[in-house]
Amino acid sequence: MRFDLVDLQLFVAVADSGSITHGATRAHLALASASARIKGLEAGLGVSLVRRRRRGVELTAAGESLRDHARLIMQNVAMMQGDLAAFASGVKASVHLLANTSGLSEHLPRALAAFLRENPDISLDVEERESTDIVGAIAGGAADLGFAAEHALPEHFERFSFGEDRLMLVAPKRGEFSGRRQIDFVDVGNHDFVGLTNATALAMHIAKHATRLGVRLHVRARLRDFDAICRMVAAGVGIAVVPEAAARRCAQSMPLTLLAIRDSWANRRLVICARSFKSLPKPAKFLVEHLRKVAR
Known part of the structure; x- marks a missing residue:
């Protein structure tokens, strides 16, 4: 089936709010239209996505899977829009990096400054997060890379050591x-x-x-x-x-x-992490290569 971005945006809004009514408001759609779109998704996929309760809805297992995939798709769309918009301002690419407090204040500034000097066409969006939050954000597609304490990472995350x-x-x-x-x-x-x-x-x-x-x-x-x-x-x-x-x-x-x-x-081992280094966009791969070289 063909997926409509409006449908996916609506479904994420419904999933996050636990209500078709509130989801419709967030997606700027009429309630009747929103309800019809959810039913259309279920009909097209051949599965139930939500269970309708007296007070809102709850996701089925299929609905939770669609929500996770839809978030990744919407994140990629937002990244595409941001990258394309950046061309107009002369910046050709950007990388979203999440880092814990120590990384942001003590370990990364010099390495990131060198990277930016060597790559004038790439910009960085660096945000401070707790290591466990970094894992969740990367798993959900909200960031490219993380700088985190290794103990917080699940086994399937790829990583390499940056320092102690x-x-x-x-x-x-x-x-x-x-x-x-x-x-x-x-x-x-x-x-x-x-x-x-x-x-x-x-x-x-x-x-x-x-x-x-x-x-x-x-x-x-x-x-x-x-x-x-x-x-x-x-x-x-x-x-x-x-x-x-x-x-x-x-x-x-x-x-x-x-x-x-x-x-x-x-005592924490600090690592650079991602879901998969091979699947990262090229600008993020360039940053990974740079950080591997300067890691202690």
């Missing part, structure tokens, strides 16, 4: 942690913290494991970058958890004590 991301505790140079080299995170629960803003992926990662350990974080200040956090720590506001690269860089100019966190969640 060890989280460290930073404390004032002169304080109770002076002279110590390692610590268990559960032992710092009664201290004031300086942290990242709640929206960042790393802040959510730390908070999740603190909750699991029963550690209640008393955050005195939240800032958006590691240098500012370390300056607060050096001034005696509290302690903080930051990536090792940022901790060691800041310790060169600030009075800080660095402690390795013994918990396993504080």
